[in-house]
Amino acid sequence: MRQKTSPPPSLSRRQVLGAAGAGLVAAATAGLTPIRAGAGPREADEKLYELTGVEKPEKGRVTVILPETTDQGPLVPITVRVDSPMTEDDYVKAIHIVAQRNTVPEVASFHLSPMNGTAEVSTRIRVKETQIIMAAAQMSDGSVYLGRERCRVVGGAGGCG
C-alpha cells in the first residue's frame, strides 16, 4: 500500500487550487469584458416616450406574438397585432418595437395607414438576452397602447452582433 503523500510545506492543495481558480476567473473576465452594456428598462421607456410622445401608454389592444423560449437570439420571429377597425376615423398610425435589454433598445418602427385593412406586422428581430419585448401602437386619435411579451434566450446564443 502506498503511503499518503503529505502536502508540500509551503503551499496547501486548497491554496494552489484557489490561486488557479482566481487566475482563471481573472482571465475569463478579461476576455469577456463587454464592449457595450445592454440598455435597461428605463432606457427602453425613455425611447418609447421619445418615439410616441406619451409618458404612460395604456394597456391592452396590442398583442405581441413571439416564441417564449428560443435558442436562436439573432433570429426571433415576432408578430404585432393591434385591435383596430383600420377605418379613416380610427386606425393605427405606427407600431414601435422596443427591446428592453438590447444594446440599442429601439428595434423597428412601422408606419401604417387606413389602406392596410389589418393592423398586423411580422418581422424577425435580434434578442440579445432574456428580456421583455415591448410594442407600442400609436392610434390616429393620439392615444398609445402598449403590449409586452417576455422572450427567454437559452444556450448563450444571444444575437446583437
Place this chain on the structure above:
Amino acid sequence: MIDGPRLNVPRTAKPGEVIRVRTKIAHPMETGWRKDIHGNDVPRNRINRFVCTFNGTEVFAADLHSGVSADPYISFFVRVAESGTFACEWQADGEKTYSLAAEITVV
C-alpha cells in the same frame, strides 16, 4: 441564400380584399459593433428604411435599426380596391437602394 430583394403578393384578389404582402431582402444588417478576424471594425451596413407603395401611394413604411435580424423579413396587410403595382424600396446605409415591384389583378 436568396439574392437581392423578394416581394410576394397574391396574383389575384377580390375588390376590397385585405391581402398579405411579404417581403425579404438578402442583406447582412451589419451593426458596426463586430470585428473581423484581423481585429478591424466591420463597417455598419444596415437597411434603415423600407417603403412600399401601391399605384404610387405609400401604403407602408418601416424604420429599421440594429435590432432587426439579417436578411430582414417584413410582412404586412394591404386592402386592394383596384388592380395595380406594388413597388417596394429598401434603403441601405451609404445611400444604396434596392427596389422591386409586383403586379396584382383585382377581379
